[in-house]
Amino acid sequence: MGAVTWWLRGLPFFAERWLRDRPIVQRIASFLPAAVMAILVVHSVATGQHHSALWPLPEIACILLVVALQWIGKQALLSILVGTATYVLWMNPSLWLS
Amino acid sequence: MSDPQRQTQSQFGEPAGGLHPLALSVPVAMGYIPLGGVFGFLMMQAGAEWWMPLLASAWLYAGAAQFMMIPLIVGGASLGTFALVALVVNFRHVFYGLSLLHKRPKHPIARAYQSFSLTDETYAVVTTLPAQTPASRLVWVGLLNQTWWLVGTLLGTALGAAGSVQWVGLDFALLALFAVLLVEQLRVHRQFASVAVGVVLYAVFFFTLPQHSLMLAMAATVGLAVAWKPRGTASKEYKL
Numbered sequence: 001m002g003a004v005t006w007w008l009r010g011l012p013f014f015a016e017r018w019l020r021d022r023p024i025v026q027r028i029a030s031f032l033p034a035a036v037m038a039i040l041v042v043h044s045v046a047t048g049q050h051h052s053a054l055w056p057l058p059e060i061a062c063i064l065l066v067v068a069l070q071w072i073g074k075q076a077l078l079s080i081l082v083g084t085a086t087y088v089l090w091m092n093p094s095l096w097l098s
Numbered sequence: 099m100s101d102p103q104r105q106t107q108s109q110f111g112e113p114a115g116g117l118h119p120l121a122l123s124v125p126v127a128m129g130y131i132p133l134g135g136v137f138g139f140l141m142m143q144a145g146a147e148w149w150m151p152l153l154a155s156a157w158l159y160a161g162a163a164q165f166m167m168i169p170l171i172v173g174g175a176s177l178g179t180f181a182l183v184a185l186v187v188n189f190r191h192v193f194y195g196l197s198l199l200h201k202r203p204k205h206p207i208a209r210a211y212q213s214f215s216l217t218d219e220t221y222a223v224v225t226t227l228p229a230q231t232p233a234s235r236l237v238w239v240g241l242l243n244q245t246w247w248l249v250g251t252l253l254g255t256a257l258g259a260a261g262s263v264q265w266v267g268l269d270f271a272l273l274a275l276f277a278v279l280l281v282e283q284l285r286v287h288r289q290f291a292s293v294a295v296g297v298v299l300y301a302v303f304f305f306t307l308p309q310h311s312l313m314l315a316m317a318a319t320v321g322l323a324v325a326w327k328p329r330g331t332a333s334k335e336y337k338l
């Protein structure tokens with residue numbers, strides 16, 4: 001797995017000469033990462049374990065919470081921490097229900 | 099090329115070399131230490147040996163792809179499956195590298211490390227730096243980022259080895275990280291259509307070929323990104 005990752009990451013550096021400064025590269029770089037992140041988010045929810053009968057509502061709600069926190073606060077740690085804590089508490093009612 | 103430090107003056111006359119790599123890396127540290135912690139912790143919960151998370155974080159260092167290793171280890175996946183997962187998740191790194199072609203450091207070891215260190219988070223930091231930032235700075239940021247990831251992995255491994263915890267849903271942290279990265283990409287590039295494209299493509303494959311939906315969606319997105327032509331673009335720039 002490491003070898004594949006290394007090879008893939010090194011690939012563009014070897015093809016540098018004929019790829020340099022092409023506008024297509026700038027366009028791809030501004031478009032692709034967001035699309036891939038969106039796919040990963042949807043894939044993680046769709047293939048994740050169902051921790052409650054309400055699936056996928058808690059997952060979607062907590063993701064929206066993370067997105068809102070990140071957009072407004074710009075603090076990645078805060079967004080991740082609060083979102084994950086909310087989700088974990090929601091999925092583990094025995095932790096806070098007496 | 100002469101000393102890059104002297105040439106890094108922005109058009110407004112201020113030196114662009116003012117940001118120390120440590121300062122640039124702190125936001126990523128804020129994410130990487132806990133996330134590395136989650137990775138180390140989850141690996142131990144899944145039954146890994148104590149040295150496995152650290153080795154993965156040092157040699158593999160793939161952020162998201164490392165988390166996908168966990169169910170593969172639990173399920174006893176073959177080497178081929180590992181390679182395929184790595185290929186799918188890391189394909190986007192090809193394009194991360196492409197957009198940084200003008201930022202290569204001179205020393206060959208630094209160059210090699212730069213290509214290795216391009217995780218999503220490092221790439222996100224690096225692409226928001228001003229254009230005059232010297233290439234060496236990008237390498238230092240990558241190095242620091244991996245250090246945080248390793249520190250986090252170490253802490254998580256220690257916690258996970260101490261005993262099993264009964265909480266479910268901790269791996270939501272990974273999902274949260276993806277969401278955070280998505281927000282930051284949108285903030286910088288404002289290509290909101292990319293989200294719709296990704297989701298629609300994934301949905302198409304999820305309902306037709308669910309076994310391979312991730313790989314197909316990624317491939318289709320890459321293909322679309324390459325083929326997409328904004329209005330008014332001259333066709334001659336596609337000549338290779």
